[in-house]
Ligand SMILES: NC(=O)C1=CN([C@@H]2O[C@H](COP(=O)(O)OP(=O)(O)OC[C@H]3O[C@@H](n4cnc5c(N)ncnc54)[C@H](OP(=O)(O)O)[C@@H]3O)[C@@H](O)[C@H]2O)C=CC1
Ligand SMILES: N[C@@H](CC=O)C(=O)O
C-alpha cells in the first residue's frame with residue numbers, strides 16, 4: 001500500500017525531506033510505502049537543491065490539500081498565512097498533517113487541534129521544536145507518566161550559533177548572522193530568531209505538552225540577543241558563565257500560584273558547570289526534570305536541512321504506520337493532542353532571578369555605596385560588585401545580585417539609572 005504525500009514547500013527543510021523520501025535504502029522499510037505525489041512551491045523556475053520531475057511541482061497549494069489522492073500533507077512553507085489556512089483546509093479534507101511550523105502551531109494550535117480531533121486526523125510536529133532532536137514525541141510518550149517540573153532549553157540554533165561564534169572568535173554579530181542564514185539555520189525573516197520569538201514559539205509548544213494545558217503564545221515573556229555585546233561575553237567568561245538564549249518553562253513554586261507556569265525566553269548567564277553551558281553552534285539541548293525520572297537531556301542539531309527533515313520524515317512514517325495497521329484510524333491517545341484548558345502564566349515581575357548588570361559610572365567616591373544602598377532599600381542583595389575597567393573619568397562596574405523578585409529589581413534599577421553618577425546601564429542579563 002502506498003501513501004501519497006502532498007508536500008508544501010521545497011526550501012531548506014522541504015528539500016531535505018525529499019532527499020530522505022527518495023533515498024530510502026538502509027532506512028526504515030515504511031519509507032518504501034511513501035509516494036511523493038505533489039510538491040507545492042511559490043516559484044516554479046527557482047533552482048532547487050533536489051531534482052524532481054517538472055510535473056510534480058505546482059504553485060497551486062490549495063489543489064494539493066484538497067486532492068482526494070493525497071493522504072498526508074507535509075507543510076514546510078513556514079510563516080502564518082497561507083500556512084494556517086492550508087493546514088485547516090487539509091484537515092477539513094481528511095488529510096493527516098505533518099508540519100515544522102512552530103509559529104503557526106504556537107499561535108493557532110488550539111484551532112488546528114480542535115479541527116484535527118473533530119476530523120479524526122493527526123497533526124504531527126516533531127520538527128517544530130529542536131529540529132532533528134526527538135523531544136515532542138518523547139514528551140507525549142516516553143515521559144508521559146512523569147510530573148514535569150521544568151523544561152529548560154537552548155532551542156534556537158541560529159542564536160546559539162551566533163553566540164558561540166561571538167564567544168569563540170570575538171566575531172561581530174551581523175557577520176555571523178549572515179553565515180547562519182547561508183547555512184539554512186535562520187528563519188526567512190531572521191528577526192524571529194534574533195529577537196527570541198522562534199524560541200518563544202517553541203517553549204510555548206513544549207510547555208503545553210509538558211504541563212498538559214494550552215499556552216497563550218502572546219503571554220510568553222521574550223527577549224532576544226541583539227543587545228549582547230562582546231564586553232558582556234568577556235565579563236561573563238571571567239565570572240565563570242557563558243551567555244545563552246534560554247527558554248524556560250517551570251511550575252511556579254509559590255504557594256500563592258498553584259497551577260501557574262513560569263514561561264520565558266531571554267539571554268541568560270549560565271554557570272560553566274551547568275550542562276547547557278557547553279552546548280555550542282547550531283546544536284540545541286533541552287533539559288527536562290520530571291518526577292520520578294529526574295533530569296533528562298535531549299541534545300542534537302536544532303536546525304538545518306538534514307536534521308530537520310529527519311524529524312519530519314519520522315512523523316510521516318508514524319502516520320503511515322497507523323494507516324497501515326488500523327482500518328478505521330481513531331485518534332491515538334499518545335499521538336493526538338486533546339487538552340482544552342489554558343494554563344495561567346506568572347507575570348514577569350513576580351519571577352525570582354539573579355541579575356548581572358553592567359554600568360558605566362563616573363569614577364567618584366561613594367558610587368558603589370550608593371548603588372548598594374538603592375538595591376538594599378528594594379530588598380535586592382548583591383552577591384558581587386566589581387569595578388573592572390576605566391575610560392577617561394568613567395568606571396565600568398559589573399554587579400551580580402542574589403536571587404530577587406524581578407519587580408523589586410526593576411524598581412531599584414530605575415532609581416539607579418536616575419543617579420547623577422550613572423552614565424549608562426548597557427546591560428542587564430538574568431543569571432541561572
Ligand atoms: N530551516 C531550518 O533549519 C528549520 C526550519 N523549520 C521550519 O520549517 C519550515 C520551512 O523552513 P525552511 O525550509 O527553512 O524555509 P524556506 O524559506 O527555505 O522554504 C520555504 C518553501 O516554501 C515555499 N513557499 C513559501 N511560501 C509559499 C507560498 N505562499 N506559496 C507557495 N510556496 C511557498 C517556498 O517556495 P519557493 O522555493 O518557490 O520560494 C520554499 O520552497 C518553517 O516553518 C520553519 O520554521 C523548523 C526547523 C528547522
Ligand atoms: N531558525 C530556527 C530553525 C529551527 O527551528 C533555528 O535557528 O533554530
Ligand code: NA
Nearest residue numbers: 126129131133
Ligand atoms: Na524535534
